[in-house]
Amino acid sequence: MSAIAALAKTQSKVFLREPAAVFFGVVFPAVLLVVIGFAFPNATDPVADFGGRSLVDVYAPTAIVLGLATTAIFLFPVALGGDRERGILRRLSTTPVHPRALVVAHLAVQLVVVTVASVAAVLIGKLVFGIAFPASLGWFIVSFALGAVSLLAVGLLIGAFAPTASSGQGIGMLVYFPTLFFAGVYVPLQVMPEGVRTISSYTPAGAAVQALSDSWAGGVHPTSGLLVMAAYAIVAGSLAVRLFRWD
């Protein structure tokens, strides 16, 4: 445990020294919400197409999932590919501690990062635009946790074999941009055609947005979204564990 703690401490320092990672991983979801809120007229007024919710209301879960995807799918494979490229995983293999301790440390740091980013987005939504706190806070937390775990599992799977940082980035981007689409970053889920929305609901990002929206509004149990996310977490996670290249 102390080995993982030491590795996590170092990795969190390294993360904080990377301005782009801090901006896009931690600050960007809140910034995006602010930009959406101020750029569009009447962004806080109820909209019939959104089931009586405002643009900021429907965009808040998307901003949270954007933060999750950026950290898990964009940044995490780069970090793992970089560690492999630099021989850090191999080097750890020569110490009494298995290199998986470094992967666990990365995951721990990233769980903190996405949590901070999401809490910031919720608080900004509340303080700047007066959107409500999640009505079903318990389901919201479960939805967020499963969303984080499922997207991190996908990132872990990409990073499991990426031989270099740039290959991790390349493959990560191929997954990242469709992920943003299915999370409703470009077009809100609510106004997507039915077929596209159905596909979205079977992606981890789309399922996460749906589950977060449902638990934010309250009244609906986001069961199917949770199951989709759990399936991704289990399948991608176990594939990643099986395929992970330690050198």
Next chain:
Amino acid sequence: MPVIEVDGLVKSYDGKVVVDGVSFSVEEGEIFAILGPNGAGKSTTVESIAGLRTPDSGRIRVFGFDPLEDRAQVRSRLGVQLQESRFQDRVKAAEVVETFAALYPDPLDVSSLLERLGLSDKADTRYARLSGGQQQRLSIAVALVGRPRAVILDELTTGLDPQARRETWGLVEELRDSGVTILLVTHFMEEAERLADRLALIDAGRLVALDTPQGLIDSVGLEQRIRFTTAETVEDDWLRHLPEVSGISRSHGEIVVTGDKRLLFSVVSLLASHGIVPARFQVDQTTLDDAFVAMTGRRLATADEESG
């Protein structure tokens, strides 16, 4: 008991044999070098010793333990500096060593280790901003922080400038003097010649020779060569009558005499007896490189070729 024993190590990749029946043992307290050209199978050999590769056949013991079966026992006693091993750009020198220190049960004090390696004033410098020599010393620090009784240093000075290379050699000697057994992997003959107590010469996966550097040079029985210039007349016949001399040639005013190992004394005596003081007098040392050529028909890289 030897610190490291390798017996009949065989390893192939994709049907190509990289290490072909290599055997040697490293005794406590020595610097043992594995010398050979690039691609000879040196790194595969030490990676097998470090437990990073699974041999096809052969037996490896480190302090009596099997690197694959008794991973923890080997890893707590053996420090490893791998070829082309780097750290993250934004991590500071001291943080690298502190992090690795946390992986061992009884690590060295990080600040005194940095001081010993001349990195105290770079403790707060990010990895990417360290010079090549400093990065290499940091890598040595990481190999040492777990208080190993033996270390593997793979291509320690590749890519370093001559000054940094000499400093690093000094560090390795200090390390040996402090009682750590060292297994050094290199393709620079100067490095092996300067540092090694004993060396294994490996070519194309096979062990070509196993000896002290001088023993290896002597074993190939190469001739000595002396070159000198003088304004005075030196008759070829004078030299030819010396029993130690086997050949004489002249080029650009220089006289080159070859012969057996007593050549130096007899040529100097001859010149002295004629009252001749040579203007310039040079004895060509037989090097490990010469010995390698004699044994394999090919040359090793020299440090200057590599860094230039």
